[in-house]
Amino acid sequence: MIERGKNHLIYETQTHFTFELFAEFDKHGIPCICLTTKLPRKLKKEYNLKKAEFIWLSDPADPKVLTGEVLKSLKKFMKDHKECIVMIDEVEYLILENGYDVTEEFLSDLGKYAAKNGSSLIVPLNPGSINEEISSALARKFDQIKDVRNIMLTGNKLECPECGAMWHTDVDTCDICGYEFKADHVKPSLESDEKVIPSRHEAKISGKLKTKNTEEPAHEEAIEEEPEKPPKVEEPPVKKSSETKKHMSDLTKDEISAYDFNTRPDDDSWFNRGVALEKMGKSEQAVECFDMALEENPNDSWAWFNKGVSLHRLGLLGEALLCYDKSLELNPSDADLMSNKGILLRTLGKTDEAIIWYRKALEISPKDPGIWSNLGVTYRVLGNNKDALECYDKALKLDSMDIGVWLNKAALLQSEGKFDEAIQCYEEVLKINPYHPVALRNKEFAITRTLRS
Numbered sequence: 001m002i003e004r005g006k007n008h009l010i011y012e013t014q015t016h017f018t019f020e021l022f023a024e025f026d027k028h029g030i031p032c033i034c035l036t037t038k039l040p041r042k043l044k045k046e047y048n049l050k051k052a053e054f055i056w057l058s059d060p061a062d063p064k065v066l067t068g069e070v071l072k073s074l075k076k077f078m079k080d081h082k083e084c085i086v087m088i089d090e091v092e093y094l095i096l097e098n099g100y101d102v103t104e105e106f107l108s109d110l111g112k113y114a115a116k117n118g119s120s121l122i123v124p125l126n127p128g129s130i131n132e133e134i135s136s137a138l139a140r141k142f143d144q145i146k147d148v149r150n151i152m153l154t155g156n157k158l159e160c161p162e163c164g165a166m167w168h169t170d171v172d173t174c175d176i177c178g179y180e181f182k183a184d185h186v187k188p189s190l191e192s193d194e195k196v197i198p199s200r201h202e203a204k205i206s207g208k209l210k211t212k213n214t215e216e217p218a219h220e221e222a223i224e225e226e227p228e229k230p231p232k233v234e235e236p237p238v239k240k241s242s243e244t245k246k247h248m249s250d251l252t253k254d255e256i257s258a259y260d261f262n263t264r265p266d267d268d269s270w271f272n273r274g275v276a277l278e279k280m281g282k283s284e285q286a287v288e289c290f291d292m293a294l295e296e297n298p299n300d301s302w303a304w305f306n307k308g309v310s311l312h313r314l315g316l317l318g319e320a321l322l323c324y325d326k327s328l329e330l331n332p333s334d335a336d337l338m339s340n341k342g343i344l345l346r347t348l349g350k351t352d353e354a355i356i357w358y359r360k361a362l363e364i365s366p367k368d369p370g371i372w373s374n375l376g377v378t379y380r381v382l383g384n385n386k387d388a389l390e391c392y393d394k395a396l397k398l399d400s401m402d403i404g405v406w407l408n409k410a411a412l413l414q415s416e417g418k419f420d421e422a423i424q425c426y427e428e429v430l431k432i433n434p435y436h437p438v439a440l441r442n443k444e445f446a447i448t449r450t451l452r453s
Helices: 018-029 042-047 063-080 091-098 098-119 132-139 270-279 285-294 301-315 316-328 335-345 351-364 367-382 383-400 405-416 419-432 437-452
Strands: 007-011 030-038 054-058 085-088 120-125 144-147 156-161 164-170
Touching: 007 018, 007 098, 018 030, 018 042, 018 085, 018 120, 030 042, 030 063, 030 419, 042 054, 054 063, 054 085, 063 091, 063 098, 063 437, 091 098, 091 120, 091 270, 098 120, 098 132, 270 285, 270 301, 285 301, 301 316, 301 335, 316 335, 335 351, 335 367, 351 367, 367 383, 383 405, 405 419, 405 437, 419 437
Parallel strands: 007 120, 007 144, 030 054, 030 085, 085 120
Antiparallel strands: 156 164
């Protein structure tokens, strides 16, 4: 995967791939150290890390710590452990808090020392979360760049059926919700970077809202469905001299200004900062920023909307619902908001109310395939397969490239014993992505059932 003794920048939407790589080095006895703002205890448990060391950066906003104590500690580790692995996690967050110049100086100094020491520096980065100019400048500081955003991971992981957190298979209890894993209740799960919401940095809630199908018989356990489309977060608008907010969908490409992490321009508002943090999966910090934005303007419907999204992703559903309702008071005709409320209500088990809100959203935005898909998921939960299938078909008519809807339709057909039709759906998925692991596995399963009959 990587050449030892080089500095590597790894493009990925989430940090699963890099942490799995980090874990492989640790497994083979290679000295490893990671700088992160996540809790080391959870990372060790999630990736089954045995000897890897961590520097927990609890205050990433202090540049003196980054270029002083932290840099000194990492250099000492490399000096004591020749040809080691050094991982810098959440570099986007470091740039946001310290500015690009400070972060670049830190990485440049660290990279030079690693090269001299024969060690390897690996830095995961989501290019979509930072300014393209900054992303390009950062790339020039590394020996090798690897883009793994389209690589599917099939690691030895368990997915918690209650909260969606990912754990290693030797874990007995989920640290997030307390669920006790049992062999007859869980199975290894696949992860993908497809259609993810801003990164969940996966020791936390996965970010995708999971659906359960209690009606499905035990022998059909090979079927895997996609979750509901995740809540949407509003992008920050360009700050106009008139101070009037303009929705992103109304802007031209040239009008959309990138967030400048280094110079902190005039549009570095609490609102925009919250959006940037939410893109990085920093939902707790994003909530704090949206709170500050609401102190400045309590009637900012977008701030209420996005605070609701962040709380939703943190699993604080009651508080999220209050935010959505407040936003609806201020902006009663927002289809995305209605759809988000529908997702939340279905998660709470209030499926009838969820359907009402999906229908309201479709009255405003009838050509939104995501809403049709979510409505289909809700009907499926209710056991109303006929209406669910109609919703999936409408979603696919609007967007025939949506893999998640094809998989959901296939799973529904497969659960009804319509294996030939399910196989056709899996083949549609494989036209889009010939290596999609769920489609390949489920298609094989459906074929075996067809042969039996």
